[in-house]
Amino acid sequence: MKTQTQIFDYAAWNDRLPELSKRYQSASPYPHIVLENFLDPDTLDECIGEFNKLNETDGWINYKHYNEKKRGLNKLDILPETIKETINELNSPEFLDFLSALTGIKGLMKDDYLEGGGIHQSGRGGFLNIHADFTVHPHHRNWQRRVNVLVYLNKGWKEEWGGKLELWDKKMNACEEKVLPVFNRCVIFNTDADSFHGHPEPMTCPEDRFRRSIALYYYTEEDKPFRRATYYQARPGEGKKKLFVKLDNAMVALYTNIKGKLGANDKFVSGLLRFFSGRKK
Numbered sequence: 001m002k003t004q005t006q007i008f009d010y011a012a013w014n015d016r017l018p019e020l021s022k023r024y025q026s027a028s029p030y031p032h033i034v035l036e037n038f039l040d041p042d043t044l045d046e047c048i049g050e051f052n053k054l055n056e057t058d059g060w061i062n063y064k065h066y067n068e069k070k071r072g073l074n075k076l077d078i079l080p081e082t083i084k085e086t087i088n089e090l091n092s093p094e095f096l097d098f099l100s101a102l103t104g105i106k107g108l109m110k111d112d113y114l115e116g117g118g119i120h121q122s123g124r125g126g127f128l129n130i131h132a133d134f135t136v137h138p139h140h141r142n143w144q145r146r147v148n149v150l151v152y153l154n155k156g157w158k159e160e161w162g163g164k165l166e167l168w169d170k171k172m173n174a175c176e177e178k179v180l181p182v183f184n185r186c187v188i189f190n191t192d193a194d195s196f197h198g199h200p201e202p203m204t205c206p207e208d209r210f211r212r213s214i215a216l217y218y219y220t221e222e223d224k225p226f227r228r229a230t231y232y233q234a235r236p237g238e239g240k241k242k243l244f245v246k247l248d249n250a251m252v253a254l255y256t257n258i259k260g261k262l263g264a265n266d267k268f269v270s271g272l273l274r275f276f277s278g279r280k281k
Contacts, residue, residue, distance in 0.1 A: 007043050007089040013098060021102050024188070029169040029176045029196075031103065032189030038151060043086060044184055048153050050080035051119070051212055060121075066248040067129040067232045069202075072215075074118030083119060083214070090149060090216050099218060103190065105146050108218045113139060117215040122163070124205050129245065130168055130198040131232040133191045133217075134256060136225045144225035145191045147218040152181040154212055161205035168196040172233050181211055191217070193226060196233060229256035 013020075024033040054060075059078045060071045076084055089095060091110035100108050111117070115137060122128075137143035150165070157163070157180065164178040165187060179187055181199075189195060203211060229252050234241045 005040055005043055007040050007086055008038075008095060008098075009040075010094060010098065014101075017098070017101050021104065024102050025104050029167055030190050030192060030194070032167065032177075032187065033102070034179055035186045035188070037184050038186035039086065039184060041184055043082060044151075044153055046082040047080075047086060047214070048155070048212075050083050051121070051153065051210075054080070054119075065251065066244050067131065067252070069126045070120055070122040070128060072116070072118055072120050074114035074116070076112070076114065076118075079118070086151075086214060087114070087118070087216065090151075090214070096218070099147060099149070099188070102188065103147055105190075105220065107220045108147060109143070109220065111137065111143075111217055111219060113137075115139070115217070117217050120211075120213050120215050122203060122211040123209075124207050125202045126163075126211060127200055127202045128198045129200045129232050130166065130172070130196050130235060131230050132193055132196050132228075134228065134230045135191070135193060136227045137219055138256060140219070142221050142223065142225060143219040144222045145217055146220050148187075148189055148191050149214075149216045149218070150187045151214040152185045152187075152212070153183060153214070154181050154210075155183045157182050157209075157211075158205075161209070162201045162203040163199050163205070163211040165197060165199055168233075168235075170194040170196070172196055173236065175235075181213065193228060193231075200235065229253040 020033060025031050027033060054073065059073050059075050061073065063070050063072060073079065076087070079087070096108050096110065100106055116134070133145060133148070135145050137145065159180055163181050165181060166175045167177040168175050189197070205211070232245050232249055234245045
């Protein structure tokens with residue numbers, strides 16, 4: 001990638017901050033915003049090319065249990081050059097300043113571990129049930145998770161394939177917004193204990209197409225952070241699923257405790273979770 005490439009246009013986006021921050025902080029069902037043409041498109045084209053070569057990489061983590069089916073890669077040292085440079089830009093002090101101004105949250109910190117983040121990929125049949133994210137970094141006990149940034153890399157994505165990000169109200173009564181994961185669209189949102197979101201319907205895209213994103217999470221340091229593992233919820237009318245969702249929540253909580261206490265990584269612990277949930281592949 002050319003070193004002169006400006007991955008994020010700070011001048012253009014900072015000029016819009018007064019309007020964008022007002023939209024973000026007043027949004028329903030919780031603070032969030034959807035932004036188009038977020039990053040340099042040529043850079044993201046290179047990211048897609050690198051993504052295409054990663055399918056056989058042994059660093060992929062398979063997140064497969066009752067509540068999700070996707071793959072992730074969060075090791076900076078094995079990510080390709082352009083993807084790594086893009087992540088580093090979105091973790092830079094300049095971008096953190098932009099993000100703090102947008103969200104109104106001071107002291108936002110990057111995560112060099114990319115816990116649960118990095119890059120994500122889901123294929124046909126992939127899904128992620130509605131949930132609120134884990135609230136404390138498993139390896140930093142005073143780091144409260146505050147903000148998610150998702151950048152989608154999906155050119156030509158069709159609405160009938162599914163994969164829309166759903167944002168649900170805090171009482172899990174209704175979905176208030178659905179976001180199609182199209183190329184260079186960015187979704188930024190607060191990750192509070194009741195920021196429920198996901199893409200719960202198994203996707204119907206062709207076998208050779210994938211829902212791909214760069215996913216980065218940001219934290220603040222707190223004396224007494226609220227601690228909870230990722231918390232999944234059944235949607236209204238899914239009464240038969242509630243027991244299985246509840247049981248899987250218990251396994252995810254155990255997963256999180258193992259990671260925090262033993263320093264285990266996602267690849268190891270997700271294998272245990274997949275085994276106990278009965279998903280072998």
